[in-house]
Amino acid sequence: MSSPEAGLPEDVPLAAARRGALVESVHRGRLAVCDPAGNLLDAAGDPEAYVYPRSSMKPIQALPLILSGAADAFGLTDRELAVACASHNAEEPHLAAVRSILTKAGLAEEDLQSGAHPPLYGPAATELLCSGDEPRPIHGNCSGKHAGMLAVCVHEGYETATYRDPHHPLQRRILGLIGEVCDLREDEVLVAGDNCGVPAFALPLRSFATGLARIATGERLSEELAGAALRVRDAMRDYPFMVAGTGRFDTELMDSTDLLVKGGAEAVLSVGSQEGWGMALKISDGTERAVRPAGLAALAGRGVEVPDTLSTVRGLHGEAVGEIGPLI
């Protein structure tokens, strides 16, 4: 049987699920660690190949809130800035912050076009499901990002009804910022559609890691952009719960380290260190369970003190049947 690997980026085994004496399943991936100048400090697999950061791009997508002056004009709090960068759990504090952004911008929940899905947080999903109510766009994990985008539109006088369109001035502005932060020409950033209906961007893993190093330090950015980046960074760092929520890896890792952390769909992890580096990780198969062991092991390799990288897998009787851990 033929195996057309052509066009698939080189990757390496990064995490494994073990059962008994054997590796039952294995997760491959790619990793790039860069400094703000774009120097590659560490890599696994091909760091030049493209990646869709998905929600890991949210801190950059939130920059226009600061740069346009919308955040100040509307008096947005740091909790609200953090939820604008979030893939949130739809717990009450998240919903309240999203509603507050909309209210301050003179908009309503109905203006959100984030698409509806059940709350990521299990108990919130159960409560909504058993109440008989349908999930609404505000429950979607991206509703903070959408509320932030709408606030920029109101402040700038952009049309709000069409803010998801890749040709909308806000989305064009975000594309330009990604290029600037990640040291790419605009035409080197590829544009597709994200599940919540706004553009999803793709760029080389190494360029994304460079952008993360810049966001975390403000280095190699214009003064205005550096100021916006550090304000977004500090809001996320000060309110890790608002960026994800109960039981979530991003929140846990920001609570236990001084890193900037943001995950993305299809198993992306982005990390920025104020010590001068950014790390971008993509698990090739898109499986979330591999992000934690692979990400923590990579961070440990950079001298970060991290929680235990090995997770016990328990069967339905509570007994250990295996474990998931790093291969690096």
Next chain:
Amino acid sequence: MSSPEAGLPEDVPLAAARRGALVESVHRGRLAVCDPAGNLLDAAGDPEAYVYPRSSMKPIQALPLILSGAADAFGLTDRELAVACASHNAEEPHLAAVRSILTKAGLAEEDLQSGAHPPLYGPAATELLCSGDEPRPIHGNCSGKHAGMLAVCVHEGYETATYRDPHHPLQRRILGLIGEVCDLREDEVLVAGDNCGVPAFALPLRSFATGLARIATGERLSEELAGAALRVRDAMRDYPFMVAGTGRFDTELMDSTDLLVKGGAEAVLSVGSQEGWGMALKISDGTERAVRPAGLAALAGRGVEVPDTLSTVRGLHGEAVGEIGPLI
């Protein structure tokens, strides 16, 4: 960064999730197709490396029901035999069949030690969740297998309370049968723990494919074993719904072909053809979404008429944002 591939079986890309112009995520795997004599007819990746078939082993685990005479002594129907081989959805017909096996064997729901998890079928899970009742062992997808094991114990006078123990005579007998069906010595079959609390077995992918060819044809088995295998095969073929349920791939594929089909956890697919071959597929990363495109493409390669292998991925607004399809 080092990459210790040693000990990991060679695999190849089998399926991809595409978004925009790029492959966003890729799933590697291994495949073996054998005839009942053990000849390798096709392979991808290393066919000699071990695999945990997990629930794909259920048809073999059900053989003692026939061989012991328990199925006849208790008057089990073919629907009940099929649910004894199932990873079922916990829809009403599944629960009724499991209860019936237990009743016929003089046992009760409380004798099941399959461990509790919510029904696999979404609407059944919602109904149970919102009723405020906790999931019980009968709702577990393996409860038919456990009911069948208990029926054998009652018929043979084995202890029922300890039937999950790897040293229990029933589990020893199953281990012997796996060796016989898959042409291995018992010590070549590795034993670990499955999530439902009974032994999980591991064996070379190629040996498993050989066993599937034998189960589907009765060839290269003793007369008694061939009779039991064909009876299990026919029960599953006659009642595909009982083997999985609404919306499930195993049921769909048995409904649309004349193949014997059984999936297993961590992305295993087992297929037996009466034309004289068995196919064992393992997606290396354990991701279920890759089983369908990779499995259908492999079957198409063997001349089986299959449904469309490409699935559109839709965003929250219903728009196409990508697709999942085979790489073979």
